[in-house]
Amino acid sequence: MKRTSLSGQIADIDLKLLRIFKTVVECGGFSAAEVELNIGRSAISRQMSDLETRLDMHLCQRGRSGFQLTDHGRLVYEATQELLVDLEKFRANVNAVHSRLIGELTLGLTDNMLTDSNSPVVNVLGAFHQQEPEVKINLQVAAPNEVERAVIEGRFNMGIVPQHHDLPGLTYYDLYDETSLFYCGRNHPLFDVPGDQLDIDTVSQHDFIAPGYTHSVMLKEQFPQLKASATSYQVEGIATLILSGQYIGFLPKHYASLWSDQQLMRALLPGILNYQVPFKIIVRRDSRPNLLREALLQAFKHPDTSTTGYA
Known part of the structure; x- marks a missing residue:
């Protein structure tokens, strides 16, 4: 009859026990692992017994004859190595995701801004694409009141408009005059x-x-x-x-x-x-957190002054 162990999810305690097992194997026994793990031999022995119970198999021989892996122990050691390598890959991949942005962002501009060399828009968008190449910018050009309405309704993530009034549904950030x-x-x-x-x-x-x-x-x-x-x-x-x-x-x-x-x-x-006329960046006041919008907003709030102006 085929036996099944670890039928449930692998928990944090399982990973801890497997790491201890790996260290014991690589140190060649419990005594040598004491220094590496900074725990006593009795604690190591107890945790190894817990792992064997969890896996429902005998992993090693220990006693006067010394430390020696069983056949099952060698297979578990090899599987543990693969598992811990995969965990590190997962950690690295998740950290990489945190360091880059992916998705689409809709920005609304007022028409006839392009010829103003005081405007940082051209340079900020260029630098932003270099920094975040996987973010797709959907650029819309419309009259100021249309941009305001689209931001309030959530159709635009952000807008740039000449400010002539303050609408209660919007938050305004200085850009240029x-x-x-x-x-x-x-x-x-x-x-x-x-x-x-x-x-x-x-x-x-x-x-x-x-x-x-x-x-x-x-x-x-x-x-x-x-x-x-x-x-x-x-x-x-x-x-x-x-x-x-x-x-x-x-x-x-x-x-x-x-x-x-x-x-x-x-x-x-x-x-x-x-x-x-002050030109302002506008975002919806009660909008949900949006990493893409926040990243572009920060790019506009802190542009590289050495590249402001493109004419």
Whole structure:
């Protein structure tokens, strides 16, 4: 009849007994193992008996004739070696998993951020991929309010938006500031007017483009003289109207430089008509812990300053 031992799970005590058995075998007996194990011979003998009872087999001969493994003992010793090697492999593999990230992360960006060399986004994402090559980045570009909504609803793990208000469902982290100036196109009547002949009252007589996004409220408070006669919800829409030569309006300085460097646009009263918009990282306030999101958040919070700016 076939006997079965260790029908249950191998417990911590079994591993302890097997390690003691391995040491006894490699030391050549109980006496020599005392020093290695730092326990007395009687304790070693008792634990060896416990192991034999657990395995239901006789492992070794001990007595005046010395220490000698039985056939079963040799097989158990070889199996113990394999088991402990496999345990170390398992430990190493688990530790390796802890040191690398795997999965997919969805990041929402506001459109027309790419041309701002103050933004660390390009460099942070590049460095993050080098550091965590097994993380798949799903990058979505949308209007700021759409990014906010997607983060709150859990469709985006993280977003980067210009901050014009604080929503209770979001946590905000500083990233960088964007500068906007006030522009007219080359065909606009103000384009050739010398700067010393311009003032806010003169500028406010012309048709102004009100941005449809959230900081229009801030602009009304800061520049009440400006009266809107056109609206656009996108930066590109504002640029299009300015280039038409019929309207004036605010654009991010980095974005407008595409045309101002070619004298197709001109900044009006840059010392007065300007404002700063802080760009923030946003995450859902009550979101569950997410190692991928936390790793990317830390990458944005502590970028390598030597690589900030890519232009």
